[in-house]
Amino acid sequence: MPSDLARPPSPLARAELGSRVTAALAAYLDTQVALLDRIGPEVEPLARIARDFVLDGGKRLRPAFAYWGFRGAGGQDSDALIRAVSGLEMLQAGALVHDDVMDGSDTRRGAPSVHRQFSALHRLENWRGSAETFGESAAILLGNLCMIWAGSMLYSSGLPQQTLAGATPVFDEMRTELMAGQYLDVMQQAAADERVESAMTVARFKSAKYTVEKPLHLGAALAGEPATSDVRAAYTAFGLPIGEAFQMRDDVLGVFGDPAETGKPAGDDLREGKRTVLVAMTLRRATPAQAAAVRDRLGDATLDSEGVAELRTVIDGSGALAEVERLIADRTAQALAALELAPVVPEARDTLAALAVAATARRV
Amino acid sequence: MPSDLARPPSPLARAELGSRVTAALAAYLDTQVALLDRIGPEVEPLARIARDFVLDGGKRLRPAFAYWGFRGAGGQDSDALIRAVSGLEMLQAGALVHDDVMDGSDTRRGAPSVHRQFSALHRLENWRGSAETFGESAAILLGNLCMIWAGSMLYSSGLPQQTLAGATPVFDEMRTELMAGQYLDVMQQAAADERVESAMTVARFKSAKYTVEKPLHLGAALAGEPATSDVRAAYTAFGLPIGEAFQMRDDVLGVFGDPAETGKPAGDDLREGKRTVLVAMTLRRATPAQAAAVRDRLGDATLDSEGVAELRTVIDGSGALAEVERLIADRTAQALAALELAPVVPEARDTLAALAVAATARRV
Numbered sequence: 001m002p003s004d005l006a007r008p009p010s011p012l013a014r015a016e017l018g019s020r021v022t023a024a025l026a027a028y029l030d031t032q033v034a035l036l037d038r039i040g041p042e043v044e045p046l047a048r049i050a051r052d053f054v055l056d057g058g059k060r061l062r063p064a065f066a067y068w069g070f071r072g073a074g075g076q077d078s079d080a081l082i083r084a085v086s087g088l089e090m091l092q093a094g095a096l097v098h099d100d101v102m103d104g105s106d107t108r109r110g111a112p113s114v115h116r117q118f119s120a121l122h123r124l125e126n127w128r129g130s131a132e133t134f135g136e137s138a139a140i141l142l143g144n145l146c147m148i149w150a151g152s153m154l155y156s157s158g159l160p161q162q163t164l165a166g167a168t169p170v171f172d173e174m175r176t177e178l179m180a181g182q183y184l185d186v187m188q189q190a191a192a193d194e195r196v197e198s199a200m201t202v203a204r205f206k207s208a209k210y211t212v213e214k215p216l217h218l219g220a221a222l223a224g225e226p227a228t229s230d231v232r233a234a235y236t237a238f239g240l241p242i243g244e245a246f247q248m249r250d251d252v253l254g255v256f257g258d259p260a261e262t263g264k265p266a267g268d269d270l271r272e273g274k275r276t277v278l279v280a281m282t283l284r285r286a287t288p289a290q291a292a293a294v295r296d297r298l299g300d301a302t303l304d305s306e307g308v309a310e311l312r313t314v315i316d317g318s319g320a321l322a323e324v325e326r327l328i329a330d331r332t333a334q335a336l337a338a339l340e341l342a343p344v345v346p347e348a349r350d351t352l353a354a355l356a357v358a359a360t361a362r363r364v
Numbered sequence: 365m366p367s368d369l370a371r372p373p374s375p376l377a378r379a380e381l382g383s384r385v386t387a388a389l390a391a392y393l394d395t396q397v398a399l400l401d402r403i404g405p406e407v408e409p410l411a412r413i414a415r416d417f418v419l420d421g422g423k424r425l426r427p428a429f430a431y432w433g434f435r436g437a438g439g440q441d442s443d444a445l446i447r448a449v450s451g452l453e454m455l456q457a458g459a460l461v462h463d464d465v466m467d468g469s470d471t472r473r474g475a476p477s478v479h480r481q482f483s484a485l486h487r488l489e490n491w492r493g494s495a496e497t498f499g500e501s502a503a504i505l506l507g508n509l510c511m512i513w514a515g516s517m518l519y520s521s522g523l524p525q526q527t528l529a530g531a532t533p534v535f536d537e538m539r540t541e542l543m544a545g546q547y548l549d550v551m552q553q554a555a556a557d558e559r560v561e562s563a564m565t566v567a568r569f570k571s572a573k574y575t576v577e578k579p580l581h582l583g584a585a586l587a588g589e590p591a592t593s594d595v596r597a598a599y600t601a602f603g604l605p606i607g608e609a610f611q612m613r614d615d616v617l618g619v620f621g622d623p624a625e626t627g628k629p630a631g632d633d634l635r636e637g638k639r640t641v642l643v644a645m646t647l648r649r650a651t652p653a654q655a656a657a658v659r660d661r662l663g664d665a666t667l668d669s670e671g672v673a674e675l676r677t678v679i680d681g682s683g684a685l686a687e688v689e690r691l692i693a694d695r696t697a698q699a700l701a702a703l704e705l706a707p708v709v710p711e712a713r714d715t716l717a718a719l720a721v722a723a724t725a726r727r728v
Contacts, residue, residue: 039565043547046543133466133468138551148540179505190486273493299492
C-alpha cells in the first residue's frame, strides 16, 4: 500500500502523463508521415494506418513505468524524457501488429487488425494476387516501421548523449528478450507444452520483463542509475512479480473478459490455442476426461460461443481460475511489499503502487 | 575512373574489410547467443539460425560503403567504427529474412530460407499446427532480432556519443525509407504497375538510397560531416546513380543470372512477378502480343524453365535488356564522374570507384 498517505497518487496526474505520451507520439508521427509523403502518394496508406494504430489506443503502460522509474530514481521531468519513454509505446505497437499477423487475428482494440486493413485496401483497389498475403506483407513492414521509430524517438529525444549511452544496454536487452519471449510463446503453442513452468517463463519474458521491469530500468538508467544500483534491484523485486500478475490478468481476460471492454472476441485466446498459465493450470487440475476435452478444443479456430462457454466451465470448475486469481493477488502483494522498501522518491512510489493495482485489477 | 593512379584500390584491403566486418558480427552475435541461452534451451534454434544466416553469406556492401564514406570524409579507422558499420549488415540480414517471408521464397544464398528452416524444425519435432505458419512467425521474430541488433551494434559500438548523435538522423531516415521502398515494391506488384518510373522509384528507395547513398552519409556523419556538407552532397551525386545501376544489375541477374552463382533458382524474379525496371522496359517496348504473353506469365509461381526461357527471349528480343545494360553503363559513368569531383580522401575515392564497378559488373 502507498506509504505516503499525505500525497496520494493522483489519477489526474496519470491521465495527464498519458496525454503527454500521446502528444509526443503524434508530434513524432507527423515528421515521419511528412517523410513518407515525400516518397510518393502510394505510401499514404502505410503512413495513415500506422498513425491511426499508434494514436487510437494503447494503455501507455510501458511509458508510464519508464517515466515513474525515472522519477523514482530522482530524475527531473522534461519533454525530452516524455519523448524518450514514448518510444516504448511505438515498440509495443510494432509488436502488436506483428503479433496479429502471427496469430492470424482479425481484430485488435475492437477494429480490424492492421493486416486486415491492408487486405481490405487490396480488395478495394482490385489489385491482383492474394489480398491476405498483401495484408500480411504490408503489416510486417508497418510493424518494422513502428519498431524503428521506437529507437528513433529514444535517440532523437534530446536527452543528454551520456544518459542515452547508459540506457542503450537496457533498451537492447529489453527488445531481444521480447523477441525471444515471443518465440517461446509461438514454439510452446506448437509443441503443445502443458507445463505451468513453461507458461510462466513466457509470462516472465514477454510481460514481466518487457512490460514492467525493463521499462523501470530504462527510466532508472536515463536518470543515471548504473545496472548494479539499489534502485534497479528494487525495481526488479517490484517489477517481476507485478509483471507476472499483469500477464495472468491478461490470460484471465482472454478467456473471461467482456468483448465490449477488451475489444477482442470472447475466447480468442482459446481459439488461438495460447499456452497460458491459466490453461496449464487447468490441464494440471482437471480430470483426465476434462483435460482431454480442453486439449481437443484448444487452438480450434472454429470454436463457437457454446464451445467457449464449455471450456470456461472446465477452467472455473477445475479450480484453475481461483488458483490464478490467488497467484495474481500473491504476486501483487509481493510486489507492493518490495516497493515499500524501495529507495525511491515517495511520489513515484505511490504512483507505481497505483499503476500496479490498476494493471492487475483491470478489466480491459 | 580512379584519379590517383599511384594508389590503386587494393582488392586485398577490401577483402580484409569484409573479414573485419564478419569478425565484428561474430563477436556481437556471441554476446546475443549467450543472452538467448540464458532464457532457455528452447530458444537455441532462434540463436543458431540467426547466427548462421548472418555469418554464412552477404556481400558486406553496405558496411563497405559506410566505412569508405567515413574514411573519405577524413575519419580514422578503428574497431569501434567497424562495429558501428557492421550494424548495416545486420539490418540487411533482417530485411532479407522478412523479404523471403513476404515473397514466399524457398531459398536464399543456395540454402533454405530462414522461414523454411523453421518449418523444417516444426516437422522434425512433429509439432502441431501448420509448419508454414510456425516458420513464418519464427522468421518474422528472427528478422526483428537482426534489425534490433543493427541499432544495438551502432549505439554500443564505442564511438563517441557526440558522433553517434550526428548519425542518428541518417540511420533513422535510412530505415524508414527502406520500409517505404519495400512497401512500394509489394504494392506495385499487387497493382501490376507497369510504369518504368514506378520501378525506378522503388529502385531508388530500396536500393540506391538504402544500399549506397545512406551508408555513405552514415559514414560521413560518423566522421563529423553535417547534413549540408559538400562531402555529403558529393556522396549523393555518386551514390544515387551507382545504387540505381546496382539494382538494375540485380534485376538482370534475377532473370538471366546463373543459379550456380546467384544461389537462387533461374527466373525466380519472374515467378514472383517482380515489377523491375527491366520488366517495365520490356512491356513498354514489346509488341502487344509479346506484352500480353509477359503479363500472362509474370507472377506465375508454376512457371517452368521453358516458360522462363520464353520470357527471356522476349525481354532480350524487345531490346529491353540492351536498354537496361545501357542505363547501367550510363549511371555508372555518371557516378564515377561525380566521384572524380568529390572532395574526399584519395584512397577512399579509389576504393569507392572499385566498389562501384564491382557492384554493377558483378555476376552474383
